[in-house]
Amino acid sequence: MVLTIKSLTDSHSGLARRRTICAQEKIFMAKRDLTIPDPELKRTEEPSELLRELVAHLRQNRTQLREEWVVRISETRLLTAMTKEEIFAEATSVYDSYVEALETEAFEALQAYARNLSERIIPRGVETHEVVGIVLLLRDVLARSLFAKYQTDFKKLNRILDAYEPAANRIANTVAVGFVQERERVIRQQQEAIRELSTPVLQVRERLLILPIIGVIDPQRARQLTEQLLRGIRTNRAKVVVIDITGVAAMDVTVANHLVQTVEASRLLGATVIVTGLSPEIAQTLVTIGVDLGKMNTVGDLQGGIEQAERLLGYKVASIAEPR
Amino acid sequence: MEVPILKQGAFLIATFQAALSDADLNQLRMGLVQQVVKFRSRAVIVDVTAMDVMDSFASRTLREIAHMIRLRGAETVIVGIQPEVAFAMVQLGLTLEGVATALDLEEGLAYLNEKFKVTN
Numbered sequence: 001m002v003l004t005i006k007s008l009t010d011s012h013s014g015l016a017r018r019r020t021i022c023a024q025e026k027i028f029m030a031k032r033d034l035t036i037p038d039p040e041l042k043r044t045e046e047p048s049e050l051l052r053e054l055v056a057h058l059r060q061n062r063t064q065l066r067e068e069w070v071v072r073i074s075e076t077r078l079l080t081a082m083t084k085e086e087i088f089a090e091a092t093s094v095y096d097s098y099v100e101a102l103e104t105e106a107f108e109a110l111q112a113y114a115r116n117l118s119e120r121i122i123p124r125g126v127e128t129h130e131v132v133g134i135v136l137l138l139r140d141v142l143a144r145s146l147f148a149k150y151q152t153d154f155k156k157l158n159r160i161l162d163a164y165e166p167a168a169n170r171i172a173n174t175v176a177v178g179f180v181q182e183r184e185r186v187i188r189q190q191q192e193a194i195r196e197l198s199t200p201v202l203q204v205r206e207r208l209l210i211l212p213i214i215g216v217i218d219p220q221r222a223r224q225l226t227e228q229l230l231r232g233i234r235t236n237r238a239k240v241v242v243i244d245i246t247g248v249a250a251m252d253v254t255v256a257n258h259l260v261q262t263v264e265a266s267r268l269l270g271a272t273v274i275v276t277g278l279s280p281e282i283a284q285t286l287v288t289i290g291v292d293l294g295k296m297n298t299v300g301d302l303q304g305g306i307e308q309a310e311r312l313l314g315y316k317v318a319s320i321a322e323p324r
Numbered sequence: 325m326e327v328p329i330l331k332q333g334a335f336l337i338a339t340f341q342a343a344l345s346d347a348d349l350n351q352l353r354m355g356l357v358q359q360v361v362k363f364r365s366r367a368v369i370v371d372v373t374a375m376d377v378m379d380s381f382a383s384r385t386l387r388e389i390a391h392m393i394r395l396r397g398a399e400t401v402i403v404g405i406q407p408e409v410a411f412a413m414v415q416l417g418l419t420l421e422g423v424a425t426a427l428d429l430e431e432g433l434a435y436l437n438e439k440f441k442v443t444n
Binding site: 227230233234261266268269 | 415
């Protein structure tokens, strides 16, 4: 009944109706509280007490449990990229944060810690499976310790675990996700850097532009290059553009198509494109995708490309003096 | 909206204003060819600087204009295609094959003057 009340839509009258119904809800809940506390209700209150109890136990045995954890870590050959001292230092703070997270359920703090930890250890070459691995090991070490303590009282052990397990699993999840997010952030950052490595559009003669491309071109970068080039053609009133791809090792079919489109779009702006520096692999790709080579003006290297461009523009280069 | 067609010596210049309807485009096609006949023009420059989108109908019409005008022994040059429009056109495969293009009116005239070596 409570559920259907909550699903009312928000019209003006609906809102007024909702307000009165919320008031009714409160009366309903208040009435419930006055009734005899049912056993269900009693059990759901215990977890926080149990949590406090197990957290106290974990704190008391901190030194021993942490030692055990570090031993398990080296047994399973995790964190081989770090030294024993580094592992111990990190283990201490991870342990304390873990227990604190169990207690306060303040996962924002743990999330921030996880991200911070990732920032420090990712550059050292620690893998995701190692991070997840050590968090799960800690969870196991602490669980075993709880088994040992409450082994005589099975019912209590179950209730303790009911309190411990969801919290511990959330922690493992949070740390793993934090780690992965940090890696993704680094990857995005590097992608940006590669994109910025681009590609100045350079004017080397009147009406002649050169676009030297270096590195990996993904479809997004290819698109960016095209837009930059077309704007450059218009700004510099270029009639010839030399696109040099000596620095590009390989090109997939999508990017090769982008290149062809760039050539065609440039033509629509009245500019001729000369492509230079095609590697054997790229030449193969272009032939494979069936590019109409009649449309593409290609020359072996940049020097040849510039010479041809100059011819197209009516320049002639003549030596006027002996080189000194 | 009628597209103004101006005479510049042996050439005609048609300047598109912003969005042209299909009817406008059809009217232009007939109008241009008639003017080429009337003035015995050597070439037509179609200035599309004001067009910020180019759909397949407009693109086909431009190609048809160029072909019809070529049948009268005259040349067509499309000028002023904007970078964004050029990009969109090639992505849709509208390449205006066989039609000369230039950056703008000045370049278009320079190209034609060079080609015909006409002094106006």
